[in-house]
Every structure is written in C-alpha cells, then in structure tokens.
Amino acid sequence: xxxxxxxxxxxxxxxxxxxxxxxxxxxxxxxxxxxxxxxxxxxxxxxxxxxxxxxxxxxxxxxxxxxxxxxxxxxxxxxxxxxxxxxxxxxxxxxxxxxxxxxxxxxxxxxxxxxxxx
Amino acid sequence: xxxxxxxxxxxxxxxxxxxxxxxxxxxxxxxxxxxxxxxxxxxxxxxxxxxxxxxxxxxxxxxxxxxxxxxxxxxxxxxxxxxxxxxxxxxxxxxxxxxxxxxxxxxxxxxxxxxxxxxxxxxxxxxxxxxxxxxxxxxxxxxxxxxxxxxxxxxxxxxxxxxxxxxxxxxxxxxxxxxxxxxxxxxxxxxxxxxxxxxxxxxxxxxxxxxxxxxxxxxxxxxxxxxxxxxxxxxxxxxxxxxxxxxxxxxxxxxxxxxxxxxxxxxxxxxxxxxxxxxxxxxxxxxxxxxxxxxx
Numbered sequence: 001x002x003x004x005x006x007x008x009x010x011x012x013x014x015x016x017x018x019x020x021x022x023x024x025x026x027x028x029x030x031x032x033x034x035x036x037x038x039x040x041x042x043x044x045x046x047x048x049x050x051x052x053x054x055x056x057x058x059x060x061x062x063x064x065x066x067x068x069x070x071x072x073x074x075x076x077x078x079x080x081x082x083x084x085x086x087x088x089x090x091x092x093x094x095x096x097x098x099x100x101x102x103x104x105x106x107x108x109x110x111x112x113x114x115x116x117x118x
Numbered sequence: 119x120x121x122x123x124x125x126x127x128x129x130x131x132x133x134x135x136x137x138x139x140x141x142x143x144x145x146x147x148x149x150x151x152x153x154x155x156x157x158x159x160x161x162x163x164x165x166x167x168x169x170x171x172x173x174x175x176x177x178x179x180x181x182x183x184x185x186x187x188x189x190x191x192x193x194x195x196x197x198x199x200x201x202x203x204x205x206x207x208x209x210x211x212x213x214x215x216x217x218x219x220x221x222x223x224x225x226x227x228x229x230x231x232x233x234x235x236x237x238x239x240x241x242x243x244x245x246x247x248x249x250x251x252x253x254x255x256x257x258x259x260x261x262x263x264x265x266x267x268x269x270x271x272x273x274x275x276x277x278x279x280x281x282x283x284x285x286x287x288x289x290x291x292x293x294x295x296x297x298x299x300x301x302x303x304x305x306x307x308x309x310x311x312x313x314x315x316x317x318x319x320x321x322x323x324x325x326x327x328x329x330x331x332x333x334x335x336x337x338x339x340x341x342x343x344x345x346x347x348x349x350x351x352x353x354x355x356x357x358x359x360x361x362x363x364x365x366x367x368x369x370x371x372x373x374x375x376x377x378x379x380x381x382x383x384x385x386x387x388x389x390x391x392x393x394x395x396x397x398x399x400x401x402x403x404x405x406x407x408x409x410x411x412x413x414x
Binding site: 008040041044045 | 315
C-alpha cells in the first residue's frame, strides 16, 4: 500500500484495474469486503469504504444477500475516465522530465515508437 | 454508531505525577483502535482505568454506559491481555485455556484449539518452562478466543517472532470480520499495525495528542526535500513538524498539502514523500521533556 493516499481509494483503484484488465469481467462477482480485508491485511471498514466508492459510481452493484457484481458497460466507462487521467498522470510528467534532460519532442516520439516495437 | 467507551476529563495521579492528565475521548462500538505513544506515556494506566483495575483521581469513565469499577455487568464483556501477564508457574497452558470459559462467556474452545495449532504452542509444558514468545502467544490466544465485546491488547507480542505476529494480525482481522467487536491495541510496532486500525489515539505525557480516524492521518504530513533555499521558501508560514538537512540539502516535514500546493512544490523542483503513521507519531512525541516541564 502506498503511504501517501487513503487505503480505500487504493482498494477502489485495484478493483478498477482488475475490471480494466479483464480479471474481473462484467457481471462477475467481486470478492467480499472481508475477503479484501484479509487479502490486503487492512481493516474491513476501510475495504468496505473502497467498495462503496465504486457502488456509488455505478461501477459495481449490489445483489441483496448475494454480493457485489461488476456492472455491464463499466469497463468502457473506466477506459474513458482513465484516458482523461492519462494526460495529467503520465503524459505531463513525461514531457517535463524529457525537457529537463534535453530530450527533444522528436527524440521522445522516436523513443516511444522504439519502445513499442521492442 | 454508539459510543462504547466514554471518558470525560479523566485524571489519574500517582503522588505528584499525573499519569493521565485531563483526558476526554470516546470509542465507537465495533472498531479497532490503536492506542499509541512512548513508554511511560500512560497507555497501560489508561487501560487499567478502563477495566476498573485502577481508581480515577477525577473525571468519569463509562464503559457500556456504566462505571467499570467492580461492575460485573461491564467486566464480563471485557478481556484485557496484558504485556506481563503472570500465570501460576506450575500451570500448563491447558490449565489457562480450561479456566478461560469461567471468565469469558463467549469463549470458543474450538477456535482456541485452532489458534494453539497456528502458534505451535506446547500446551502440556509447564508455564515456567515456556519461552517469552510462547507466554505471549497464550495471551494472544486468550484475547482472540474469548471473543469479548471489548478486548484490550497491551503490547501483546513481546518475544513473538515476525511469523507469529503476522498470524496474530491475520487471525485478528478474520475473526473481527466474522465476529465484530471493539478492539483496543496498544503497540510500539506502529508500521506493522497501521493498516489494521480504524482509529488512532496517541498519548504523550498523559495527554491525548492525536485522536483521529486512521484514514485522515494518512497523508496528513509530507516530507519536502530539495535545495535548502527552495525548501525554506516553500516551508515559510507553514507548520513544520520536523526539520533536517545535510550540506545544501534540506528536508522538512509539513502538515497536509493541497493538490495545488503539491504541484507548486513539484514545479519548484522539490521532492515530496509521504510520512508513515509511525514517523508522524515519532515526530509528534519526541519533543524533549524539558519543554513540557517548562510549559507545565
């Protein structure tokens, strides 16, 4: 766990990542709050807060007495959301660091192409 | 949520020393609380007061809505695992576990058996032949298997190795999830338990200096590293918890930063790193004692 951010946010992100990667397919059941707590060794209340964050956002939904499930269409929604964040979270720091090291925009573009073909 | 423990203006004096000095706080039902602080901060005294083993000098304590002192209705629901619990030397651990149901109505003997296997406790061996860690595991097993609605663990794992401590944390979380109850865990191994805690109460010289939920303490401080002049400029007008440096490099720990402040710091070429709960508490509680004497 990353010390700087609330654990429940990280739990929510972890579930989102599993949905994005297909580990948790749409309409699949997600582990229970207690299973998350035991796996990540965190307080169950904290795990519950992370799961609830996704319920409120409509990424997960509750079936009473059965558990939590991934909402249909949530993968596409997460992709859109993450693409918006990609700019601030990855692109901007990358360009800033490249500028610091004197890497030109062309060189940077070449490096990205090479990385992809490697 | 209801308050299971309510403490108001509690003071406990031993002669001139105020071991607990005008302390007020509440503990909600079915939460895991960390009771943290340095040696001699008053943690054990506070737990003794809450379990009716010490008399308060002044102030009030309500546990399950009543005073705990000589009150069987309250004490039946309480389990207090002490750091240096003494057992009769010629007892075996089996004797301890057989007598436990007399004191703890919710005692689960099957669960105790599973814990004994987990901790590999030699139950037939006499107490005086057990190692320090094995003695500690008796206390931990009693604390877990008693399933008391209010359980205190006072430094429960003196001498327990890293594997046994991890078993304790895992079993505590599992059993707490299945049988919710209120747990108060006093410990110096803050990094090991910080993710388990829902609330944190920090004592220093008999006073409560932090009473907060653990989530809001996370990220409540940040260490800023960079060129001395840049760091000083950034840290001016801020609350500084700690200051350090070597050569032209300075580090300061400051209170919570907003997102704009973070990007401002990064734009100035400063590095930001999070402060763990343990570091935060070390920095908040290490003020030299003469400062307290002067202010007292």
